Structure formats: C-alpha cells, structure tokens
Amino acid sequence: MTSLAAALLVSSRSEEKRNRSVLILEKKYPSSFKVYFNHLVMASSSPMVNGDVSRGPSSHPGHSPTTGTLEETLQQMNRLIQENRDLKEALKQTNVSMKERFEGLSVWREKQREEKEFLEGKLDEARSRMEALSSHNQELSMKVEELEGGGEGKGQAETANQNSELEALRAQLVRLQAEKNDLVAMNSELQLKTGQGSEDDSFIEIRFAKEDTGKELYHNERDPRYDMSVSRQESEELTVSQLLQSLRKETQRVERLQVELQATRSRITELEEKETNTESSTQTSLLPEPEPAEAQKAVSEVENLKAQMMTLFNELQQAQSKLGEAEGMKKNLQDRCRDVEQEVVTLTAQLVEKQEVQSENDRLKLQVDSMKAQSQLEQRKAGEERTNLTQLKDAYTKLFEDYNELKQESKNQEPLVTKEVGDLQTRLDAAEKALAAKQQQIDVMKQEMYQKEKELETISVFQAQYTSTQTGLILNMNMH
Secondary structure, three states: OHHHHHHHHHHHHHHHHHHHHHHHHHHHOOOOOHHHHHHHHHHHHOOOOOOOOOOOOOOOOOOOOHHHHHHHHHHHHHHHHHHHHHHHHHHHHHHHHHHHHHHHHHHHHHHHHHHHHHHHHHHHHHHHHHHHHHHHHHHHHHHHHHHHHHHHHHHHHHHHHHHHHHHHHHHHHHHHHHHHHHHHHHHHHHHHHHOOOOOOOOOOOOOOOOHHHHHHHHOOOOOHHHHHHHHHHHHHHHHHHHHHHHHHHHHHHHHHHHHHHHHHHHHHHHHHHHHHHHHHHHHHOOOOOOOOHHHHHHHHHHHHHHHHHHHHHHHHHHHHHHHHHHHHHHHHHHHHHHHHHHHHHHHHHHHHHHHHHHHHHHHHHHHHHHHHHHHHHHHHHHHHHHHHHHHHHHHHHHHHHHHHHHHHHHHHHHHHHHHHHHHHHHHHHHHHHHHHHHHHHHHHHHHHHHHHHHHHHHHHHHHHHHHHHHHHHHHHHHHO
C-alpha cells in the first residue's frame, strides 16, 4: 500500500507539472496547440490501447475491496501513460510547426529581398527613362523656339509678299489672256476677210486650266504696293483695245471702198464698151452726124466716174497705207503677243514655284504644329512618368519600412524562439526521463501486483482449505 500511495503521489505531481506546462504553451502558442487539445480530449474519452494490464482473476466471485482500488490504479496509470504519449506527440508537432514557420519566414525574407532588388531596378530604369525624356523634351523645346523665333516674322513677311506677288501674277495672267483673246479674234477676222492668212501670222492659243480661279483671285483684295502697276497695266490694256478697234474700223472701211471701187470699175467698163461701140458705129457711117445727148451724157458720166474713181483710188491708197500700218501694227502686236506668251509661261513657272514654296511653308507649319503637339504629348507622358515614379518611390519606401520592421521583429523573436525551443527541448527531455521513471515504477507495480495476485490466489486456496477443514471438523463434531 505504501508503494501504491507513492505511485499515486508521483502521478498527481506529474499531472500538475504537465498541466502547468500545457498552460504555459497554450498562452504562448494558442494556434499551435489547438489541435493538441482536441486530440487530448478525444484520447481521454477513447479506450486505452497501449499499456493495458491483464488483471488475472479480478472477476473472481470472492474478490476483495482491494481489487477495485487496484483496477482504478491501473486505469489511472494507463491514462497517465496515454497523456504522456499525447504530450510527447504535441511537443513533436510544436517543433514541426515552429520549423515550418521559420522556413516560411526565411522564404518570405528571400522574396522581400528579390522584390527590393526588382523595385530598385525599376527605379533605376525609370530614372534613366526620365533623363532621356527630359533631354528629348529640351531638344524639342529648343527646336520649337528656333522655329517660332526665327521663322515667325520672316515667314509672315515672306508669306505676305508671296501672296501679293501671286495675286499680281494672276491679275497679269488674266489681263494677258484677255488681250491675247482679242488679238486672236482680230487676226481671225482679218484672215477670213482678206483670205491671206498663213501659219506664220496665226497665234498660238494657250488655255489655262485655272483661268476662272485666276479671275476670282483677281477680284480679291490686293496689296496697295501693286496698285500703280495694276493701273499701268490697265491703261496699256485700254490702249491695245483702242488700237484693235481702230484697226477693225479701218478694215471695214477698206472693204467698203474695195466694194465701191469694184462697182465703179464695172460701171466704167460698161461705159467704155458703150463708147467703143458708139465710135465704131460713127466711123462706119458715111455722113457725120451730130452726137446725141445720150453720148454727151455718157461722156460726162464717164468723166465723173473717172474723177470719182480717182478719188476712190486715192482713198484706197490711203486705206491700203493705213492697212499696211495696221498690218505692221498687227505684226508688232503678234510679236508682243509672243513675248507676252513667253512672259506668261515664265510667270506660270514662277507661279508654280511660288505655289510650291507656299505648300512647303504650309507643310513646315503643319510640321511645327505636329512637333508642338508631340512635345505636349511628351510633356504629358513625362508628367505621368514622374507621377508613376513618385508612386513607385512611395511604395518602395513603404515596403522597405515594412521589410525593416519584419526583419527587426524576426531578429527580436529569434532569441525568444530559440529560448522557447530550448525550454521545450529541456522539458521534453525531463518528460522523457519522468516517463522512463514512471515506466520503471509501473513495471515495479506490475510485479508487485503480480505477486499480490499470487498471494491472493494462495490466500483463496488457504481459505478453501480452511473452509473444508472447518466443515470436516464441524461434521466430526456433530457425528460425535
């Protein structure tokens, strides 16, 4: 009984120690020991598997009250063994979870280091890109300033001069075209009426595809510097028109005089024929007769016609001289028209060149506008890049601060974890030693129980012998 009391005392102390250690572990690591507590509750309610001890003839009808105490002791011992095993398993699981947590912390630290390197690389790349964009933006700004400063005043003056020159050239083209058309019409009339037209005297008609456009531009506003030249050109145009009108009138007069001269010649021819007939008839007659009144009238009419013919002939000579002058004027006008046509070709080429220059100026203006828009777009992109860079800097700073905090926290927790692991290892060793001592005590108690059971069996045999002897003695006494 003394050994049994000692075993109960040792088991109660070990249970108190175990409960104390479990409470300490539960306070420090509640999440790690949750599974352990559930498992412990299930183990306390489940039947024992290991450590069962055969109780021998415990179900003997004549079992004494000590047998119940021994059974309770065995059950408590088995429960203690099971609890010790559960505690050992819980400690092992705690070690595994701590190791996994340490490995996870190491992986997280490595990942944070990689993210830090990646963010630093992105930051360097963003800085280099910002520097490139800034230099490109400065170059574009310098180009725009050069184009705006050097090209605005000069470009506007050149544009105004070119526009005024273009208007003057178009006006001159319209005037020359009208003058050429008048000369061509006059030449055509002369060729049709005289029938002496030749290829050399003909004009080469030049058609302009943009004549209407030139006429429209001619009516637009002109530069005041070209008003005098335009008025001079208009006076020349009026002079040429007057010459053409006078040439047309002289031509009509020459035609009328030629018709009258032809009629007079035919009349004179008729009268001459009549006179010859009269003279022949008078010469063949034998006796001379006085001239009749008709003959005198015819002679006077012939004289009048001759005088009229001479007058018409003089007028015809004058008209022919004027016509010759007109022909010379026509040739001069033809030469001038050729010169004008050559000048028109030259002016057309100059106009094309001016239009090309104007289109080039427009193209350069569009290019400057596009460069301005591109510069604004680059500035907007640079602003966005600066904003992104600022956000990246803030995110990097925040992550770096979190990393430093976690690093410091891990450094602060490493000694505690190491200390706790050492304490747990010490406790585990002590628990293993206590478990070994308990196992030895259990073995001793098993041997004592085995001996006590043998003694109980001997006692029961002695009791049976005593009972049989007592019964025999009682029977003998009754028989005597």
